[in-house]
Amino acid sequence: xxxxxxxxxxxxxxxxxxxxxxxxxxxxxxxxxxxxxxxxxxxxxxxxxxxxxxxxxxxxxxxxxxxxxxxxxxxxxxxxxxxxxxxxxxxxxxxxxxxxxxxxxxxxxxxxxxxxxxx
Numbered sequence: 549x550x551x552x553x554x555x556x557x558x559x560x561x562x563x564x565x566x567x568x569x570x571x572x573x574x575x576x577x578x579x580x581x582x583x584x585x586x587x588x589x590x591x592x593x594x595x596x597x598x599x600x601x602x603x604x605x606x607x608x609x610x611x612x613x614x615x616x617x618x619x620x621x622x623x624x625x626x627x628x629x630x631x632x633x634x635x636x637x638x639x640x641x642x643x644x645x646x647x648x649x650x651x652x653x654x655x656x657x658x659x660x661x662x663x664x665x666x667x
Contacts, residue, residue: 554607557641560592560600565609565630565638572613574625575601601628609634 554561560582567573567581578601579592592600604610605628613627630638 554603554609554637556644557637558600559590560596561604561609562638562641563590563592564597564600564604565634568610568628568630569635569638572627572629574627576625578628604634607633609637 557565563582563586564578566585567578573581575594575597579597583591601610605612608631610628610630613629
């Protein structure tokens with residue numbers, strides 16, 4: 549199976565990187581964080597989550613932590629951390645999305661369309 553392209557970054561991968569931007573998380577923690585940071589508008593199922601994690605690991609945008617001491621009952625959980633390359637990629641994608649939003653706002657303003665929610 550060919551590797552998935554990460555340019556532009558798929559939405560699920562973007563949200564996973566954002567979830568890991570400020571803390572190390574296990575898979576279920578990533579799922580909860582993505583749901584929380586999107587107001588439950590994006591809910592990652594296990595297939596999407598772990599497929600995206602595999603792609604991000606292969607691209608070295610995240611890494612699996614070996615040194616973490618598991619808490620009781622968490623021995624089987626795998627924790628992930630964003631890498632420096634992952635931080636660069638998520639920042640570049642956020643900048644790309646901000647530029648798209650600026651263009652959309654300008655075009656919608658020019659044609660007197662309703663405002664973009666959150667603007």
